[in-house]
Amino acid sequence: MIDVLVDMTALSTPSRERGIGRYVRSLCLELARRDDWLERYAEAPRGLEIAALTRHYGELESALDPTLAFGGNLAIGTSGLRYQRHKLERRLLMGGLLSRARARLVHLPDPPGTPFDRRARRIVTCHDLIPLVLAKDYLSPLPGARWLQRERDRARYQTAARVIAISEATRRDLVEQLGVEPSRVDVVHHGVDHERFHTRAAQDDAALLERELSITEPFLLYLGAGDVRKNLPLLVRAYARSGVAAHVQLLLAGPISKRSRARLLAEAEGAGVASRVRLLGYTDEKYVVPLYRQCLAHVFPSSYEGFGLTVLEAMACGAPTLTTAFSSLGEVAGDAALTLTELAEEPFARELGRLVSDAELREQLRQRGLAHAQKFTWERCAAQTLACYGRALSEGDG
Known part of the structure; x- marks a missing residue:
C-alpha cells in the first residue's frame, strides 16, 4: 500500500516555470533520495512508501511514479486557458483517481484545483493567500469576489488533515484570514x-553578461515579476532620489506587462534617470546566477511574499x-x-545610497548572506515534510 501519494501534476502546468514548480521538483528529488539523509533527522519517519501522481485522470497504474522523478508532460501547453481547464479537470476528476489509488495520505503541493471529491485524506501546501490579503489589487471589483475567494480558500485548507505553510507569515495568514486551527x-x-x-563561477560571468546582455557597468538588480506588490515604481523613484544613478545602473529583470513597463519608463523619464534604468524583460535561466554574482547589490522591495526564495538565492550567490x-x-x-x-521614497533612497557608497557594508552583507542561505536546504525541507506526513498518518490511524 502507498503511504503517501505526492501530486506532481503541477509540472504539466504553467507552475512548472514558477516557484511552485521548483518546490515540487526539489521536494520530490530529496524525498526520492531520503535513505541518504534520514539518519540525520530523528523526527522524520522511516519506512514510508511514497509515490508520485503524474496526471489527474485515466488509468491508475500508469499515473503513478514510484521514483518521484516525473518532470512534467512538456507536450501540454502552459497557456492561461489550458491552465484553467487543468484546474477544472482536477476538481472534477482527480478525486476519483485518488480514491482508486487508496493511498493512506495525499499531498497536494499546488493548491489550485483542489478536488471536489475529498474522500482521500490529504495534506495541502499553502504558498500564500495573496488574492485574499491583497484583494483590492488581485481580485475582481465585482461584489462578492473576496467572499468567494475566502470560501474557496477555506475549502482548500480547513478540510485538509494538515496544512504545510511555507513561512510563519503564511501560517499567520491561514489562522487570521481563514480560521485554520494553528x-x-x-x-x-x-x-x-x-x-x-553559489559563488563559484564556472565561466566568466562578466564576459557573458557583456556579450549577450550588453551589461558593461556596475548595476543594482531587481529580479522578479512586475506585480503591484513588488513596488517597482517606488524603486525607480528611490533610485533617482538616492543620487547613485551616476555610478550604477538599475536593471529590472523578469516578466513585466506592457502597461507596467510603460509606467516604469515614464517614472524613470520623469525622474531624469531614463538612460540609467534598463528593463531586461523575461530573463533566461542561464543569466540568473551570473546576474546575482555580478550585481553590486540585489534589491527586492516587495510588500508581500509567501516566502521570498529570491532573497535567499541572491544571498547564496554572494549578492x-x-x-x-x-x-x-x-x-x-x-x-x-x-x-x-x-x-x-526618502528612507528607501537613503538605504540605496548606503549600499552603493559603503563597500565595507556590502562585504558584511555578502558574508552574512552566504552563511544565512546555507541554513536553507531542500533536504531539510523534505525531512520536515516527512515529519508532517508522520503526524497526519498517526492522527488518521488514531
Missing part, C-alpha cells in the same frame, strides 16, 4: 539549490541584499540583509 499547520521553509546558486521587513521577508532574510520597515 495546531494543524506545520511551517516548512523552502530550500536553496546550492548546486546551482548583498536590500529587501523589506514585511510579510515573510523579514523572517526569511533575518539579519543578513538591509530591511526597509516602511515603503517610502
